[in-house]
Amino acid sequence: MSNSDENGAKTDAPKGLVGGPPTGDLDARIRAARQRGGYGEYKTEPKEHLSGHAKAARLGTEFIAAIIVGGFIGYFADMGLGTSPWLLLVMVLVGFVAGVMNVVRSAARMNAEAIITPKMDLGPDTHRDDADGK
Numbered sequence: 732m733s734n735s736d737e738n739g740a741k742t743d744a745p746k747g748l749v750g751g752p753p754t755g756d757l758d759a760r761i762r763a764a765r766q767r768g769g770y771g772e773y774k775t776e777p778k779e780h781l782s783g784h785a786k787a788a789r790l791g792t793e794f795i796a797a798i799i800v801g802g803f804i805g806y807f808a809d810m811g812l813g814t815s816p817w818l819l820l821v822m823v824l825v826g827f828v829a830g831v832m833n834v835v836r837s838a839a840r841m842n843a844e845a846i847i848t849p850k851m852d853l854g855p856d857t858h859r860d861d862a863d864g865k
Contacts, residue, residue, distance in 0.1 A: 797830030804826075805821060805823060
């Protein structure tokens with residue numbers, strides 16, 4: 732970006748940095764942008780931020796993490812109480828159940844937040860009138 736100085740010579744510095752105050756009309760530009768309504772407001776609906784692959788990775792991670800946390804709790808409880816391997820097995824099962832519950836809860840929340848548009852392919856039409864499926 733090049734600008735001209737008082738003598739018409741080209742400079743590579745941004746306007747405002749060559750002599751004078753650096754941002755003389757900044758307040759006026761901010762006020763104008765706020766009046767236009769383009770400052771800090773959404774003009775369109777926010778788009779869904781997770782792709783299908785990201786959702787699957789998140790659900791899988793939540794499931795595995797719950798099992799691992801349950802296993803660690805059971806392992807250290809067994810070490811402290813000397814009941815090896817019983818608390819480890821119980822806590823891995825508890826972690827499995829907690830992981831399933833987390834996945835079901837997260838999937839339900841993702842489905843509730845999903846934005847469905849008419850252009851989306853939701854699968855085959857299941858409301859067929861005749862037995863042939865035509």
